[in-house]
Amino acid sequence: MHEMGIALQIAEIAKSAIPKTPEDLKIKAVNLRVGKLTAIVPDSLRFCFEIVVKNTPLDGAALNIEEVPIVAVCKECYAETIITDADFSCGKCKSGKLDIISGRELTVSSIEVADPEESETNKKKSKKK
């Protein structure tokens, strides 16, 4: 429900990461890591992202979402468990005393910039039109 706000933040972070030179770099993609233990719906997020980047340097950039599994470490037997449903117990000893070590990520990991030559050709092409 708050995907629009999140999309705006992602666009902000991605925009500030675009190198100043050369000018008019085309951004191909924004790569995002999203933990499974977040309240984010990837499809809604992509939809919102597409809207918020219209007429910005990120226009047309893909939003690649890498889902990060929920991983827990048992505080009693130290076994690692990947949590796949709502059952938050140790896969080995069934203890409920867990430390969640991943799954809450919501991180812009990188942006992908088109090669300057590629952008240049695109620009020339669009000028001809």
Place this chain on the structure above:
Amino acid sequence: MEISVVRQVLDVNDTMSEENRQYFTQQGVYVFNLMSSPGSGKTTLLTKILMRLKPEIRAAVIVGDVCTTNDADRLAVTGVPVVQITTDDFGGDCHLAAHVIRKAAKELDLTDIDLLIVENIGNLVCPAEFSIGEDSKGVVLSITEGEDKPLKYPLMFRVCDVAILNKMDLVPYLDADPDLAVKNMLTVHPEMPVFKTSATKETGLDEFIDWLKAQMAKKAQAAK
């Protein structure tokens, strides 16, 4: 060419939440973030709890809704200071963010306050994602909502430090199993204390209040 960024999307909120936490701690205020779906009985529960906390604990409330000041009006009968936030001004936000809490807290004289309860916007999804600078988070589930809510919204029940199963007085009239509701909460968060209450019939409230007081005492002890 790939350019590495690695920045938390909620950076801005997380930073401000940490600043809020430090500010509240300096002021000697314990902050409790109370969340639930709409209509779980948060406001009634809070009203009854506030009456029992007086005069021993000096409390204040920040209450969030998308529209109306109805909840603030209902809480006002307790005599504790209440600040109502309506997120309509922020685009009808579905949760209270850290910056909104900071602004609302400025309207309170915190020197006279021991406990600040934030009644978040009714929603089991978004508020779970946004820290506001609280010391602990609690979720209210009413038995009328269905026993499987914790399994459907695991993040909310996972991030909370305490849960309340409310409207227990209605159990005889419902085809609902409170034990199953508690079991589902504990599946998601086995270490979480769960209290069964009826806000309208005022049952189970003292057990929860004792828990809250113990948390406040722990914080006060740590500050010494």
